[in-house]
Amino acid sequence: MIRVRGVSKSFDGRRGTVEALRGIELDVGDGEFVAVLGRSGCGKSTLLRVIAGLLPASAGEVRIADEPVREPRRDVAILFQRPALLPWRSVLDNVLLPIQVHGQPRPEHREAARQLLSTVGLDAPFHRRLPHELSGGMQQRVALCRSLIQRPRVMLMDEPFSALDALTREELCEVLQRVHMEYAATVVLVTHSIEEAVLLADRVVVLSPRPGQVRTVLDVPVPRPRSLGHDAHATELARCRAELHDLLLASHMTGV
Amino acid sequence: MIRVRGVSKSFDGRRGTVEALRGIELDVGDGEFVAVLGRSGCGKSTLLRVIAGLLPASAGEVRIADEPVREPRRDVAILFQRPALLPWRSVLDNVLLPIQVHGQPRPEHREAARQLLSTVGLDAPFHRRLPHELSGGMQQRVALCRSLIQRPRVMLMDEPFSALDALTREELCEVLQRVHMEYAATVVLVTHSIEEAVLLADRVVVLSPRPGQVRTVLDVPVPRPRSLGHDAHATELARCRAELHDLLLASHMTGV
Amino acid sequence: MLRRVMEFGWPVLGLAAAIGTWALAVVVFDVPEIVLPSPADVLDAFLRVPGYLLGEAVTTLVVIVLGFALAVAAGLLIGVAIAASRIVELMFSPLLVAFNAVPKVALAPLLVVWMGFGQQPKVVMALLVCFFPVVLSVAGGLTSTPVELVELARSLRASRTQTFLRFRFPSALPQIFVGLKVAMPLSAVGAVIGEFSAGDEGLGFVVVQSGANSDTALAFAAIALLGVMSVALFYALVLAERTLLPWVRETTSQR
Amino acid sequence: MLRRVMEFGWPVLGLAAAIGTWALAVVVFDVPEIVLPSPADVLDAFLRVPGYLLGEAVTTLVVIVLGFALAVAAGLLIGVAIAASRIVELMFSPLLVAFNAVPKVALAPLLVVWMGFGQQPKVVMALLVCFFPVVLSVAGGLTSTPVELVELARSLRASRTQTFLRFRFPSALPQIFVGLKVAMPLSAVGAVIGEFSAGDEGLGFVVVQSGANSDTALAFAAIALLGVMSVALFYALVLAERTLLPWVRETTSQR
Amino acid sequence: GSDDDNEGKAGSSGGSAPDKVTYITGFGTFGREAYAYVAQDKGYFSDAGVSVTIQPGQGSAISLAALAGGRAQFAPVDLSSTIMQVGGGKVSGVTAVAAVHQTTDAAVMALADSGISKPADLEGKKIADPAGSVIGALFPAYAKLAGFEADKVDFVNLEPQQLGVNLATGKVDAVGQYRVGRPNIENAVKGKEVVVLPFGKFLTESYGSAVTTTTKIAEKDPDLVRRFTSALLKGMRYAIDHPEEAAAVLAKKHPTVNEKAAAAEIELLGEAVQPKEEGAPIGTMDRERVAGAIKALADAGAVKSGLTPEQLVSFDLVPKS
Ligand SMILES: Nc1ncnc2c1ncn2[C@@H]1O[C@H](COP(=O)(O)OP(=O)(O)OP(=O)(O)O)[C@@H](O)[C@H]1O
Ligand SMILES: Nc1ncnc2c1ncn2[C@@H]1O[C@H](COP(=O)(O)OP(=O)(O)OP(=O)(O)O)[C@@H](O)[C@H]1O
């Protein structure tokens, strides 16, 4: 589905160049769930944006469904690190935005939006509010709903749960797993949380920082649906977690 | 040091009123470290902003050092949920901002700023960059440095580590503990992470949502410095963690 | 309550202060009426022919409003074109700047020759005088959308029209309103300049006519009427801004 | 490389297109020279007295620049005062709007009487014509600082001055520049209007004199010179904006 | 300013420092205004001990305001205009000290092919004229004497600069113009024949413009007034005698001037400036005629009666033979 070949990316600023990514190779299969894990500033967001077609790679190529990616695609939903809500639109209208951009929202779309919002814990009184009246976590959840309403084939998500409390995060992880399985969506999830990566991903890509390079790819051989409470595969999950912890630490050591 | 008495807060929007906080009572002693834990949207940020004097309470009163709080105080540093960096200032100048607002930065201030930045993992080449050239987590770290450079007596921090990876977060938790102990600073830390609360706080205040009310205050009777790796008090910490988990869950049940 | 009262009280006070200073200056410096009439002279002049002045004011008001409306339309069109295409910007914005630096009075003969002595050349004059701020603010607003919103639009594969309608335009509105507020009084200036140069209607005509007769007081009365109308139109715009863009007041800090 | 070339190529093309259309229109509609001279006529007129025209252009340029500089100073002052105090805003902004709606040509006799025939009344005229956009954009920019930055300022207990200098003003700069860009050509208009009404110098004088002599071609030559100068000044401003505010281009989406 | 013209020419009268005065022309820098520049160029002003700054004028009202406001000391102002403004109570403190035109120079001009050849042809036609102009004010009196109905003429307001263009393009049938403006109009209509209907043919009492100053100067420094007007009128004499040279002087100072048209204007000017009474000097003014001019305007309803010639003219300062 997604094929990243030798992708490098440098930013030329007025104060010199930053090499953010170097020679990234990554294949994500159809319906696969891949987490990208790495330390702050290691190039996770940059990689996601290159895959999304928002940022041109300095070298290398990205292909989705065998087509080279130059611009964002309609079948790909992107969730940004910052919520990026339109300040003049109500919560509901923000969620409906992708529908409106592509056509006229029908009543069933509104229903779906309301449904999604209450799934993420935002009930009716909030639907008509403007983004600035929401807390940080609420805004992030609205952005999540906006990316889900498109029923995309591919989801690229940049730390979607970073502003959420442990419990809400768990709930939303569950929602995300369900969506992933129902839509058979291919997901690339950027995260800084080992927990999250292990809970959600089939494979975890660990980036080492400056320049961002693939350090390891770790398989998480645990059947779905997974949950933290669930104890059946507790040891397996714990092993993955520990391993990732060490990898991150190591990536740090060698990376800088 | 900080005394919160019967604080309530409602927001009057065009789409009706939201009751964000109701009858909050809280005392934070001199040099104490209190964490405020609660689910997304439960009123944590609002409480912090009321304590900071940024938002007037609808009812009740906040006192710091026995003076009623109406406006922010110089001896109180506030770290916002969003980094709020000045886009036209370099990283270093953003960190030096509090110094510049109050006077002329001297070489030792610059040195301190550089020191702080490298403590949080931002080394020299980044000091001269503008905020938009940084990753989300890097921006958050710059904001953290900015709040620490004042050597404040009171620190009010709104999810300072939300955009950071597990390892960086651990490192910065350590930095924060050190600062807390060195400066004998009083800290109120808003967080959505049970982990963080348990690791850092003397007491954890759990808010239940809508309206935000104090559900419980939990003591964490573990000596400092604490760390996650450390196993001496592992069971104690685990107990606290579990208890908080249940409390959050319960707060949710009754709260909505 | 008191706040409400003062919302009206302060402007009245300001007006009173201005008129007071003016009256005082006339007395203290012993200014001849032909140079600067006193407020009382101006009031007298107004009361001499109130009906006539109000009638001409209405004539001018129509021109101001029509000219402004056309300027907004033209300004949006050109502003959007400039914002949409770098080539259009490179090709035409220097011409626009140059054109805007031309004192429109110098173009009055052309307008009259083309359009005669009726309302039309005045409306066109109002349009010409005031469309540039609209162009600049539209183009400026449309080309300074926060990157994150434009990235969102791109990520949704929004068409150019969609990006414009749903992202760039709403986020440009606060800036566009600043342009409209600059343009509004300029439209009044344009209308009056148009009336200066030809025709025998409107406050502009009253101003030249009475000026040539050294009836400075009457000219001032006409100018004062013009000012009153412009203030009313300006605050109508401010009101529209507040009603249409509630989020702006709440995500920015007024004071 | 090609890009660089086209940055100059497109404007030249635009100019050529404009002049071509003009020349064609004159021929096709058989417009008499006195109504609209052809580009060739205008060039002829310029070549008749090039030294004189350039000399007068310099005179006018000085007035434009002085008037603009004063307008920026005055606009900043008044804009800051309005942004700083709701009372000042309520008291004086209606007066400002009203004053701005007064066609400054109507004030020309007054200016002459107060300030004589020298450079001063022209500079004042340029100032009067162009300060309002500066005021509005300064006041608008200063009162629309993102809340988060103002909260940061409050949390640091920044004084009013500090809040202004370090938070509000830098974040208002992009908007202020839009105001300056609107004001720049207006300053040219003001300078020329000032020269229209008194004195015997400057491009404005050339325009009236040649207009009165039915020498429309010469008037157009003077106007063209004025346009050229304004374009140069305008792009100087654009350049200043780019150099001073690099972050703006990078946090907003141009196109 | 044009102060630099005075440099190097010390005042000669009495050896004291020259009096500095500002002079405003009637309107712009047309050929008809050349005489002041000639007086300047020939050194007549400095010979008279006056240092003069010449400023192009913008019409009667602004000249009167500049005099009243002390920004100018001398200006030729249409006497009819002064009569109306002073009579209307708008202006005071000004006084005429010498005539420029002995007969009003006001006129109406039309194209020959418009079918207008005599005053009565104006009925039913459209005349363009600047708002508040002297020509418009005198028109009813002129119509009465010329024997047609002023009410049947359609006047439209048009800026002075636009008169020629609009006549040339046929937007209007006729324009209000000063008689000396004929070359200018001919220039504008490019070769077509122009018909001139001068008001002076019927309004024989009315003067044209007159050198005007403030009563304060006239009372406090009559000597200055005499020195100034005689130098100015000396310039006038010279200009009328040497139209080409005068036009060249003007064009040297103001390159925008059309030298040919200017010379032609000066030729036409001579006729209006020449006193009707045998032997009277240029600039002379007669009490009876001023009274007649006032009456003509009062009859036309342009001014209340009751104005005396002394309120308008300082006869003791008027040039006498
Ligand atoms: N400016 C505002 N106007 C209206 N309602 C507001 C405003 N700010 C906050 N609220 C409401 O107050 C409640 C509490 O918000 P607050 O930001 O304090 O939550 P929080 O606990 O910090 O959440 P999070 O963890 O998501 O940041 C929310 O329901 C929110 O919608
Ligand atoms: N627009 C830009 N200009 C210059 N440098 C940039 C830009 N965007 C990112 N960078 C640099 O690229 C590197 C990677 O940034 P990126 O945002 O991809 O990190 P990240 O892994 O997403 O970090 P975080 O977890 O903190 O969000 C950083 O060093 C950053 O400074």
Ligand SMILES: Cc1ncc(C[n+]2csc(CCO)c2C)c(N)n1
């Ligand atoms: C082109 C041209 N412009 C102005 C005047 C002078 N002028 C000023 S007011 C007025 C009308 C009568 O008061 C006239 C004619 C002129 N003669 N020719």
Ligand SMILES: [Mg+2]
């Ligand atoms: Mg990132």
Ligand SMILES: [Mg+2]
């Ligand atoms: Mg919060």
